[in-house]
Amino acid sequence: MLYSVDFLSKKIEEAVQNTSFDLKPKSLFDPISYALSVGGKRVRPLLTLLTTNMFGKDVDKSLKPAIGIEIFHNFTLLHDDLMDKSDMRRGMPTVHKKWDANTAILSGDAMMIEAYKYVTSVTSDILPEIIELFSTNTMKVLQGQQFDMDFEKRLDVTEAEYIEMITLKTAVLLACSLKMGAVLANAPSRDAELLYNYGINIGLAFQLKDDLLDVYGDPKTFGKNIGGDIVNNKKTYLLIKALKMSNEKQLAELLRWISIEKFDKNEKIESIKKIYNELNLKLISENLIEKYYLAALDCLSAVNVANERKKELISLSENLMYREK
Amino acid sequence: MLYSVDFLSKKIEEAVQNTSFDLKPKSLFDPISYALSVGGKRVRPLLTLLTTNMFGKDVDKSLKPAIGIEIFHNFTLLHDDLMDKSDMRRGMPTVHKKWDANTAILSGDAMMIEAYKYVTSVTSDILPEIIELFSTNTMKVLQGQQFDMDFEKRLDVTEAEYIEMITLKTAVLLACSLKMGAVLANAPSRDAELLYNYGINIGLAFQLKDDLLDVYGDPKTFGKNIGGDIVNNKKTYLLIKALKMSNEKQLAELLRWISIEKFDKNEKIESIKKIYNELNLKLISENLIEKYYLAALDCLSAVNVANERKKELISLSENLMYREK
Numbered sequence: 001m002l003y004s005v006d007f008l009s010k011k012i013e014e015a016v017q018n019t020s021f022d023l024k025p026k027s028l029f030d031p032i033s034y035a036l037s038v039g040g041k042r043v044r045p046l047l048t049l050l051t052t053n054m055f056g057k058d059v060d061k062s063l064k065p066a067i068g069i070e071i072f073h074n075f076t077l078l079h080d081d082l083m084d085k086s087d088m089r090r091g092m093p094t095v096h097k098k099w100d101a102n103t104a105i106l107s108g109d110a111m112m113i114e115a116y117k118y119v120t121s122v123t124s125d126i127l128p129e130i131i132e133l134f135s136t137n138t139m140k141v142l143q144g145q146q147f148d149m150d151f152e153k154r155l156d157v158t159e160a161e162y163i164e165m166i167t168l169k170t171a172v173l174l175a176c177s178l179k180m181g182a183v184l185a186n187a188p189s190r191d192a193e194l195l196y197n198y199g200i201n202i203g204l205a206f207q208l209k210d211d212l213l214d215v216y217g218d219p220k221t222f223g224k225n226i227g228g229d230i231v232n233n234k235k236t237y238l239l240i241k242a243l244k245m246s247n248e249k250q251l252a253e254l255l256r257w258i259s260i261e262k263f264d265k266n267e268k269i270e271s272i273k274k275i276y277n278e279l280n281l282k283l284i285s286e287n288l289i290e291k292y293y294l295a296a297l298d299c300l301s302a303v304n305v306a307n308e309r310k311k312e313l314i315s316l317s318e319n320l321m322y323r324e325k
Numbered sequence: 326m327l328y329s330v331d332f333l334s335k336k337i338e339e340a341v342q343n344t345s346f347d348l349k350p351k352s353l354f355d356p357i358s359y360a361l362s363v364g365g366k367r368v369r370p371l372l373t374l375l376t377t378n379m380f381g382k383d384v385d386k387s388l389k390p391a392i393g394i395e396i397f398h399n400f401t402l403l404h405d406d407l408m409d410k411s412d413m414r415r416g417m418p419t420v421h422k423k424w425d426a427n428t429a430i431l432s433g434d435a436m437m438i439e440a441y442k443y444v445t446s447v448t449s450d451i452l453p454e455i456i457e458l459f460s461t462n463t464m465k466v467l468q469g470q471q472f473d474m475d476f477e478k479r480l481d482v483t484e485a486e487y488i489e490m491i492t493l494k495t496a497v498l499l500a501c502s503l504k505m506g507a508v509l510a511n512a513p514s515r516d517a518e519l520l521y522n523y524g525i526n527i528g529l530a531f532q533l534k535d536d537l538l539d540v541y542g543d544p545k546t547f548g549k550n551i552g553g554d555i556v557n558n559k560k561t562y563l564l565i566k567a568l569k570m571s572n573e574k575q576l577a578e579l580l581r582w583i584s585i586e587k588f589d590k591n592e593k594i595e596s597i598k599k600i601y602n603e604l605n606l607k608l609i610s611e612n613l614i615e616k617y618y619l620a621a622l623d624c625l626s627a628v629n630v631a632n633e634r635k636k637e638l639i640s641l642s643e644n645l646m647y648r649e650k
Contacts, residue, residue, distance in 0.1 A: 106474075112438075127449070127452055148351055
C-alpha cells in the first residue's frame with residue numbers, strides 16, 4: 001500500500017494533537033502541548049513516514065519515532081524564539097510570551113527528554129542505530145544554531161561557511177528524518193545513506209528558497225513579512241553574496257544600511273533589494289537552488305526501490321521547492 | 326578487587342577533566358567544558374562506579390555512562406542558575422554571567438544531548454533498560470524543578486508535597502546513578518531496585534540535611550552563607566514545618582518576615598531561627614533524617630552481596646550524612 005502525502009499528513013496531525021503528557025505538574029507540560037499544537041507543516045515526521053512507506057513497511061511502527069523528531073524540532077523553535085526574543089510564531093504568542101522565560105527554558109528541556117522517549121520507542125535490534133542517528137544529528141542542529149548566532153556578529157561570513165551553517169541548522173534534521181524512516185524499515189544501509197544525502201540537498205534548496213522568498217516572495221502568499229531578513233540584517237545567502245560581490249559604492253551603501261539603527265523599513269528594503277537586483281542575485285540564487293534540487297533527485301533516483309514507490313516523496317519535494325510561501 | 330571511594334573519585338575527576346568535545350563552534354562547547362570543570366563532589370558517577378564495583382564488575386565499562394549522569398546533573402545546574410539568576414557557583418561565575426543567557430540556554434541544551442551520548446555508550450543487551458532508566462529519571466528531575474518553582478509562589482505547601490518535590494528534584498538522580506551501576510553490572514533486578522530505593526532514601530536524608538545545615542551549620546565549614554534559605558524565603562522543610570506548627574503569634578511573625586522586602590539579613594535570620602528553636606525543629610528534622618538514613622541502610626543490607634563488598638558505599642553514605650558542609 002502506498003499512502004498519499006495527504007493521508008499521512010492527517011495521520012501525523014492527529015497523532016500530534018493527541019499527544020498527551022500524563023505527568024505533573026501541568027505548569028511544565030501545558031506549554032509543551034501548546035507548543036506542539038501550534039502547528040506547522042510537520043515536514044519531518046512526514047518524511048519519516050513517507051520513507052518507511054516507500055520501502056513497503058508498516059508506517060504505524062514509525063509514527064512514535066517520527067513524532068519524536070517533531071517534538072525535538074518544536075523544542076528548538078521554542079528555545080530559538082526565546083533566544084531571538086521573537087514574540088509570535090505562526091500567528092500565536094510564543095511560550096516565553098504566553099508564560100515566561102523560565103517556563104520556556106524548562107519546558108523546552110522537558111521536550112528534549114520527551115523527544116528521546118518517543119524516538120527510542122523502537123525495537124531493540126535497531127535501537128543502537130536510531131540513538132546514534134538521533135543524537136549525532138540533533139547535536140548538529142544546535143551547532144548550526146550557534147554558528148548562526150556567531151555569524152550575526154560578523155560581516156566576513158563566506159558562502160562556504162553559510163552553506164555549512166544551514167546544512168547543520170536546517171538540512172541535517174530533514175536528512176535524519178528520512179534516514180530514520182529507512183532504518184525503521186530495515187532498508188539497506190546504502191539506501192539509508194542515499195536518503196540522508198537526498199535530505200541534505202533538499203534541505204539546502206529549501207533554506208535557500210526561504211532566503212529568496214523573504215525578498216522576492218509574493219506578500220499575498222508568503223507567510224512572513226517580506227523583507228524581514230533585510231530589516232534585521234540577517235546573514236542570508238543573498239546578503240553574504242552581496243557583501244562579497246558588490247563594488248565599492250554598493251558595499252558602502254550596504255554597510256551604511258547595516259549600521260544605522262533608525263530607518264524607514266521600506267526604504268531599507270528597497271535600497272538593499274536594488275543592490276541585489278544590480279548583482280543579479282535572484283538568478284544566482286535560483287541557479288544554486290536548482291543545483292541542490294537536482295542533486296537531491298539524483299540521490300533519490302539511486303535508491304533501490306521501484307520509481308512508482310517514490311512518487312509521494314517526489315511530490316512532497318516539489319511542494320517544498322515550488323512553494324511561494 | 327574492591328576500590329576505595331578515593332580511588333574511584335580520582336578516576337572520575339580525571340575522566341571529567343579530560344572530557345573534550347571535539348566539535349565546533351568553540352562558542353558552544355567551551356561553556357560546557359567550563360561548567361564541567363568547575364567541580365563538585367561528583368557524587369552521582371561515584372555511586373554508579375561504587376555499585377558496579379560492589380557487584381565485582383569492571384568499573385571502566387561504567388565510566389562513560391557514569392560521566393553521562395554527571396553531565397546531565399551539571400546541565401541542570403547550568404539552567405537552574407540561569408532561571409534563579411544565581412551569579413556564582415562553587416566560587417566561580419556561572420555560565421550566564423561569564424558568557425550570557427543565550428549561551429547558557431544553548432550550551433545547556435547541547436549538554437543534555439552530550440549526556441545522552443555518554444549514557445547510551447553501553448552494550449546493546451542493556452541499552453533499552455539504560456535508556457528507559459535515564460529518560461524516566463531525568464524527566465523526574467525537571468518535574469521536581471518545576472514543582473520547586475511553583476512552590477515558591479505558595480505558602481500552603483504541605484510536608485508531603487515537599488518530600489515529593491525533593492524526591493524528584495534530588496533523590497531520583499542519585500537513585501538512578503545507583504541503579505545504573507547495578508544494570509551495568511548485570512545485577513539481578515531485585516538488587517537493582519533495592520539500590521534505587523536506597524538512593525531515594527539517602528537522597529531525601531541528604532537534602533533534609535542540606536536544609537538543616539543552611540540554618541544550623543557551622544559558618545566555618547559550611548560551603549554557603551548560613552541563613553541563605555531564610556533570607557530568600559526558600560520553602561525548605563524547616564519553613565514548611567514552621568508555617569504548619571506555629572501558633573498565631575509565631576505565624577504572624579513568619580509571614581511578616583516573608584512579606585517585607587527591605588530588612589537586615591542577620592535580624593531576619595535570627596528572628597526566624599528563634600521560631601524554629603521554639604518549635605524544636607532541629608530535633609524534628611534530625612529525627613526525620615535519621616529515619617530516611619536507616620531506611621536507606623535497610624535497603625542496602627537486603628542487597629544480595631557480601632557485607633564486605635558494601636563497605637565503600639556505606640562509607641560514602643556516612644560522609645554525606647555526617648558532613649558539616
